[in-house]
Amino acid sequence: MKTIRKLILVVSVLLASCENESFDPLIEKIDVNSELFNNLRTISETTTENSETICLTFVYPFNIYLYDDEGNISGSEIVQNNVQFVELLGQVAIDNAIGLSYPIVGTSNGNSIEINSNFELKETIEACIENQIIQYCNNILEEPNCVWKIKSQTDDDIYNDALLDFYDDGTAIFYYNGNSYRTSWVSLFIEEELHLNIHLEGTSQTALDWNFNWQASIIDENTIKITNEEASYIIQKNCNIQNNCDYVEFRECEEEIPLVANFIFENYSNCISSFVSSTSDIEYQISYHETYRDAENETNALSTLGYKNSKNPQLIYVRVKTDTIVEIVQIVIVATSCDQDLK
Structure with missing residues (x-):
């Protein structure tokens, strides 16, 4: 899936090995058609330079043991980098398997970890992938503007x-x-x-x-x-949508204090009145308040010529009054970096 491929990680494995070592009895087999094998292939498909965050890192080179279709070790191969690892995983026949020798030592979120079995490897990879999916989800939801x-x-x-x-x-x-x-x-x-x-x-x-x-x-x-x-x-x-009353949100560039801006409410009054009523010739009395109670009681009105937000974003309650109606509208004011485009 395209989305998942964007956040899949690079992996390298820290294993002490040499070309002539004998087969280790602590080797655990990983079948090609297993979930763990698929996770290994998935997590290794993105190289280091394409990965923004690596939550699970192994160190190359390391030894991969190869099994034949009868479940016997047929040889081993040392892989030097992620590209070789992906190629090897793609070449193993569907009814064969690979083997890793434990423990495996690596780092996760900056901490050294030791993995002692296929089960622990599976748990570590799944937690890593879940963490990256969450981070990717957060990044696209939080995108500015x-x-x-x-x-x-x-x-x-x-x-x-x-x-x-x-x-x-x-x-x-x-x-x-x-x-x-x-x-x-x-x-x-x-x-x-x-x-x-x-x-x-x-x-x-x-x-x-x-x-x-x-x-x-x-x-x-x-x-x-x-x-x-x-x-x-x-x-x-x-x-990158311009301010629109359908959003009931108004943005201004922050000034000297981060996340604080000066809001000229007088500039918003025509916009607010336009979605309160479709009748253009009605005269409105509009006041701005920090609480619903103040708006309801018409007390503690804020200056329409300049107001600095106390939270970001902040709800403001607007009292709109004509000869026949009183309506209270909620708007949101947001201070944004002047380096960013306003909505």
């Missing part, structure tokens, strides 16, 4: 065109029907399956509908499918 548009795969299309904006601190914003919900998220493995845990703050029906460990399938770097027992969605990445 991108939001994820939701489309239902079932008849229930109430959340079609809702949006998720993921941040690299484990928070997100869920945009739906003119409202925004502060969200936390984490990707994880449960019973050997990738999941995306999503948790919206509050007790709204929207939160109840979305607060799950969603089973996640990475279709490609722009598309992820998430499912639970009752719902199934495709979330599609959209990048």
Whole structure:
């Protein structure tokens, strides 16, 4: 699968061996049609220079023992690098096997480890691959200047065109029907399956509908499918989109203090009024507040000429008042690096 190949690792094996050594009785056989053999081939398909992160590293050269179709050792071959290892694994016949002599010493996340059996090797490789899949999933979700548009795969299309904006601190914003919900998220493995845990703050029906460990399938770097027992969605990445009231999100470049920007609310008022009502000749009184209670009570209004955020991203409550209605709208303000393109 293309996605998995992007994050597969380089491997080298630290084994003391020489060309003339006798066959070691501690050799453990690995059948070509086994899951462990497939994992070895998978994890060795990407060379060091193409691997951004290596969570399991062995050191070349090392000795591979070769078995014939009757299960007997027929010889051995020393491999010097990843290319040779991949070639050797591809040449072994389907009904044959290879053998490794334990213990194997290597490094995982900077720590020295000793692997003493095929079982331990399998566990180590699987944990490594899972870690890389999680990291890859996080990287594509956290990509700056991108939001994820939701489309239902079932008849229930109430959340079609809702949006998720993921941040690299484990928070997100869920945009739906003119409202925004502060969200936390984490990707994880449960019973050997990738999941995306999503948790919206509050007790709204929207939160109840979305607060799950969603089973996640990475279709490609722009598309992820998430499912639970009752719902199934495709979330599609959209990048470099200009500020739009459909997102109820406004971004400004940070200034002297990292992750803090100056927000001129006066510049947003026309945009906010445009999605509160389609009638253009209505006069609005708009005020901005840090809490829902302040917006409801029309107290502690923020200056519309300059406001510095206290969190990033931060929810702001906008009170929109006419002669006949009072509506409170949530927006999100985000301070972003001036080196990045604004959405």
